[in-house]
Amino acid sequence: MPGTPPAATTCAPSPPTTSSSSWHPLLGEARKSLLGALRSLFRALKREKLIFRDPTRKITLTTARALPRPVTDDQLAGAVDRLPFIRDQLSLALAAVHALSVHDQRGLRLDDLDRHRGHLTVRRTSGFTYVIYLDDLTQHLITRWLAERDRRWPTSANPHLLVTAQTSADDTHPKVNPQAINKPLGRIGLQASRLRTDRILDEAKHTADPVRLIQLFGLSPTTAMRYVRAAHPERFGRGLPIAPWPTEARPTAECSWPSRIFDM
Numbered sequence: 001m002p003g004t005p006p007a008a009t010t011c012a013p014s015p016p017t018t019s020s021s022s023w024h025p026l027l028g029e030a031r032k033s034l035l036g037a038l039r040s041l042f043r044a045l046k047r048e049k050l051i052f053r054d055p056t057r058k059i060t061l062t063t064a065r066a067l068p069r070p071v072t073d074d075q076l077a078g079a080v081d082r083l084p085f086i087r088d089q090l091s092l093a094l095a096a097v098h099a100l101s102v103h104d105q106r107g108l109r110l111d112d113l114d115r116h117r118g119h120l121t122v123r124r125t126s127g128f129t130y131v132i133y134l135d136d137l138t139q140h141l142i143t144r145w146l147a148e149r150d151r152r153w154p155t156s157a158n159p160h161l162l163v164t165a166q167t168s169a170d171d172t173h174p175k176v177n178p179q180a181i182n183k184p185l186g187r188i189g190l191q192a193s194r195l196r197t198d199r200i201l202d203e204a205k206h207t208a209d210p211v212r213l214i215q216l217f218g219l220s221p222t223t224a225m226r227y228v229r230a231a232h233p234e235r236f237g238r239g240l241p242i243a244p245w246p247t248e249a250r251p252t253a254e255c256s257w258p259s260r261i262f263d264m
Contacts, residue, residue: 035059071198075189080137086148087162088184090141095185095195098132099217102182102192106175108161113142122218130218204231 025031035056042054076096083089094100100108104122112121118134134142142161149156149163156168162176185192200217207213208231210224219227229236 071190071194076198079188079190082188083184085184086141086145088181090138090145091162091181091192092185092190092195093138093141095192096199097135097138099196099199100132101196102178105162105181105192106160106178109159110161111159113161115139115142124218128218130215132216200227201231204228208232208235 039054039056042051042056045051046054079092079096080089083092091105094105094108095102098120100122104124107123107125108120109123112123114120118139120132120134121129122132123129149168153163153165153168156163158168158170158173160167160173160175162180164176164180167174167176181192185195200213200219203216204213204227208228210221210228213219213224213227214221
């Protein structure tokens with residue numbers, strides 16, 4: 001009617017609409033973090049007897065593990081010459097030529113070195129032991145390092161091959177700090193772990209033989225197969241078992257790898 005004010009209307013807020021396209025599954029680390037938080041929550045609730053069963057107990061996550069990737073030749077070229085100290089040069093060779101991890105290098109002992117035969121025994125804390133056969137470059141660097149060690153710390157009784165000024169004088173005979181190996185390599189853009197990975201991957205490309213990788217580098221069968229798979233993905237494309245290389249295609253025992261890090 002004329003003169004009658006319009007009736008007041010009230011608008012309630014509409015509930016938020018959701019669609020399947022607005023939900024995105026969590027991936028990678030975000031998914032692992034969420035599962036860890038939920039497990040902690042439900043464990044706490046179960047301890048307080050607020051719930052009878054942990055619903056996350058049987059949840060498992062399958063995480064993708066990155067395949068090993070090689071180090072470029074530009075990164076490796078002349079790497080030994082870019083390290084001014086002989087101990088750091090030796091650490092580089094042990095990682096890049098013999099694939100020794102920082103943990104392995106720290107545990108090397110003078111008694112495990114047989115310079116006459118060119119052997120070096122690697123003893124791991126797990127009790128596993130294997131022998132590496134030293135190339136000419138590594139033997140040369142070991143000779144120079146031992147002469148330097150005797151010159152600087154002639155009375156040191158530390159039984160480890162690698163020592164620093166601190167560990168050489170410590171009566172408890174400790175191993176070197178991991179940073180004593182990592183920092184010098186980091187200054188020239190390298191990492192011992194990457195060098196180790198690159199060396200094993202290079203061998204896997206030439207041999208495709210997991211048994212050889214186990215013998216050369218002290219790997220577990222699972223780890224050896226992971227490197228073979230990374231080096232030869234085409235041979236695993238259809239789930240077929242890997243075939244051995246022909247005998248004539250197997251590399252010789254002579255290692256040409258030192259030429260990548262040293263201008264020989």
